[in-house]
Amino acid sequence: xxxxxxxxxxxxxxxxxxxxxxxxxxxxxxxxxxxxxxxxxxxxxxxxxxxxxxxxxxxxxxxxxxxxxxxxxxxxxxxxxxxxxxxxxxxxxxxxxxxxxxxxxxxxxxxxxxxxxxxxxxxxxxxxxxxxxxxxxxxxxxxxxxxxxxxxxxxxxxxxxxxxxxxxxxxxxxxxxxxxxxxxxxxxxxxxxxxxxxxxxxxxxxxxxxxxxxxxxxxxxxxxx
Amino acid sequence: xxxxxxxxxxxxxxxxxxxxxxxxxxxxxxxxxxxxxxxxxxxxxxxxxxxxxxxxxxxxxxxxxxxxxxxxxxxxxxxxxxxxxxxxxxxxxxxxxxxxxxxxxxxxxxxxxxxxxxxxxxxxxxxxxxxxxxxxxxxxxxxxxxxxxxxxxxxxxxxxxxxxxxxxxxxxxxxxxxxxxxxxxxxxxxxxxxxxxxxxxxxxxxxxxxxxxxxxxxxxxxxxx
Numbered sequence: 001x002x003x004x005x006x007x008x009x010x011x012x013x014x015x016x017x018x019x020x021x022x023x024x025x026x027x028x029x030x031x032x033x034x035x036x037x038x039x040x041x042x043x044x045x046x047x048x049x050x051x052x053x054x055x056x057x058x059x060x061x062x063x064x065x066x067x068x069x070x071x072x073x074x075x076x077x078x079x080x081x082x083x084x085x086x087x088x089x090x091x092x093x094x095x096x097x098x099x100x101x102x103x104x105x106x107x108x109x110x111x112x113x114x115x116x117x118x119x120x121x122x123x124x125x126x127x128x129x130x131x132x133x134x135x136x137x138x139x140x141x142x143x144x145x146x147x148x149x150x151x152x153x154x155x156x157x158x159x160x161x162x163x164x165x166x167x168x169x170x171x172x173x174x175x176x177x178x179x180x181x182x183x184x185x186x187x188x189x190x191x192x193x194x195x196x197x198x199x200x201x202x203x204x205x206x207x208x209x210x211x212x213x214x215x216x217x218x219x220x221x222x223x224x225x
Numbered sequence: 226x227x228x229x230x231x232x233x234x235x236x237x238x239x240x241x242x243x244x245x246x247x248x249x250x251x252x253x254x255x256x257x258x259x260x261x262x263x264x265x266x267x268x269x270x271x272x273x274x275x276x277x278x279x280x281x282x283x284x285x286x287x288x289x290x291x292x293x294x295x296x297x298x299x300x301x302x303x304x305x306x307x308x309x310x311x312x313x314x315x316x317x318x319x320x321x322x323x324x325x326x327x328x329x330x331x332x333x334x335x336x337x338x339x340x341x342x343x344x345x346x347x348x349x350x351x352x353x354x355x356x357x358x359x360x361x362x363x364x365x366x367x368x369x370x371x372x373x374x375x376x377x378x379x380x381x382x383x384x385x386x387x388x389x390x391x392x393x394x395x396x397x398x399x400x401x402x403x404x405x406x407x408x409x410x411x412x413x414x415x416x417x418x419x420x421x422x423x424x425x426x427x428x429x430x431x432x433x434x435x436x437x438x439x440x441x442x443x444x445x446x447x448x449x450x
Contacts, residue, residue: 032309034259036270041300045261045270047307047327080270084257084412087355089433092363093347094373102272122318130312137403138317148319166420178362179427180420183436187309190409195391202404208314211408 023160026103027052029217030081031129035059037070037077044070050079050153051125057153058121059109068149072111079105079153086184090167091176097163099182105158109151115142118150131214132207187215248385251328252277254442255306256354260284262295262302269295275304275378276350282378283346284334293374297336304330304378311409315392316401322388324407330383334376340367343375356439357432412440 033050036043046067051058057079061068071077081103088097112118119140126134140148167180189211192204207214258275261268271292276283282304286293296302306328313322337343344365351359365373392405414436417429432439 032307034261034270034272034305034307036259036261036268036303038263038266038268041263042331043261043263043268043301043303045259045303045305045329047259047305047325049323076267078261078268078270080259080272082257082259082272087436089355089358090362092365092369093351093359094363094365094369096351096358096362098274100272104270106267126318126321130314133314133321134318137315137321138319138398138401140317140319144317144319166418173363174422175424176363177424177427179430179433180423181429182418182420183433184415184418185440186413186415188411188413190411193391193407193409195405195407197399198405199400199402202402204406205404208404208408211312215410 019160022162023103023105023158024052026083026101026160026162027057027081027105028128029101030083030103032081033057033059034080034082035067035071035077036080037067037075039070049125049129050081051121051128053121053124055155057105057155058125059151059153060122060125060148063147063149065149068111068151071109071151071153072149074108074110077107077109077153079107079155084185085164086182088163088167088182089180091169091173091178091180095167095169095173097167099164099184101160101162103158103160105153105155107154107156109153112150112152115145118145118148121150121152122148130207130211132205136205188212189215244385247387248328248330248383249277251308251326251385251387252282252306252330253353254326255308255328257306258282258284259305259307260292260296260302261305262292262300264295274350274354275306276346276353278346278349280380282330282380283350284376284378285347285350285373288372288374290374293336293376296334296376296378297374299333299335302332302334302378304332304380309410310389311407313388313392313407314405316394316398316403316405320392320394320398322392324389324409326385326387328383328385330378330380332379332381334378337375337377340370343370343373346375346377347373355432355436357430361430413437414440 036045083101085099090096123134261270308326310324348359
């Protein structure tokens with residue numbers, strides 16, 4: 001990953017970080033990306049799941065997906081992951097802010113043709129989202145694999161932005177009788193809803209019941225160690 | 226808003242919806258958008274807050290913001306809002322899915338020059354995020370207003386996609402002894418963290434303490450009624 005014009009931070013440089021570890025931490029903590037691409041000058045931004053292995057992100061979907069079809073032609077793409085940590089409520093409207101972590105990755109994608117490599121990449125996506133699930137479920141059939149497009153997105157450049165901590169008001173504003181502080185926000189998992197047609201005796205797996213731990217801590221990737 | 230090639234749904238048309246009410250409901254329930262634009266064929270996807278008034282979205286930021294500067298030139302833009310409602314865990318890897326609501330809006334933005342109109346639009350953004358806050362805080366000064374760029378993004382076309390409900394497995398897979406169901410996810414607000422320099426006796430406002438209601442229900446906009 002390089003630092004060039006695409007990822008120069010023109011504003012608030014103190015919030016910007018380009019170190020690989022921070023970027024990977026954000027990508028690993030999130031699971032929803034917004035993927036951008038241009039078709040004849042028209043931008044499209046589409047939400048999608050992903051997985052990461054080193055500097056590669058894996059995306060998947062229907063073989064009929066327009067987004068995947070476009071990305072597979074090798075056009076420039078942008079993958080952004082944003083985690084919202086809280087509302088920063090200052091004493092002045094102007095100094096309101098948000099605590100967040102975001103990673104913006106630039107690169108290009110290519111379609112994975114080899115079935116074994118496809119299967120491996122789908123497993124990366126699945127394990128990223130919910131570790132432990134893949135080995136318990138029925139694996140993709142040959143037909144299902146054919147109906148699935150898997151892309152490998154190579155991160156060529158990336159940047160991150162992080163804001164945390166309390167509001168920063170103008171010195172004069174601290175005397176105002178206005179409540180100020182941070183309202184923390186987080187993604188929470190609720191009680192799992194079992195399917196109506198579950199076989200008797202099948203219980204909720206630990207990795208589903210304890211999903212909150214994944215949401216709070218992100219996942220780790222052996223390839224980084 | 227029109228339905229043309231940009232917003233045709235090529236895949237899973239049962240999940241697609243183009244009615245204005247659904248799109249507005251999604252835009253109103255969310256508060257974080259991912260904005261896409263192209264510069265010399267390179268897509269950029271940047272997270273930002275927004276507010277809505279009818280078919281207009283308001284975006285704001287530093288007058289030095291590169292994104293706002295680019296958008297203000299009137300280039301085509303895409304604003305996407307995604308709400309994740311849960312993981313859909315099927316008995317096969319292939320039939321896993323996500324419950325979500327997303328809105329994709331295409332249009333162009335223009336800079337708001339008139340200070341009164343700027344102030345009004347900033348209020349729309351503020352009220353969208355946290356209704357009740359604007360009237361309690363110090364209003365923007367002339368200098369602060371000059372340091373802030375506010376854009377009005379006109380929605381020219383938009384589409385939405387919604388998935389809800391249980392997993393849909395292949396008939397043969399229902400006999401597998403695999404736990405299946407939905408793991409609901411939601412954004413939650415936690416206990417507010419008061420700023421260290423609060424004036425004695427200033428208490429947490431109701432709209433902060435009860436912010437979860439806004440996260441669950443979205444906001445309503447008088448202009449739709």
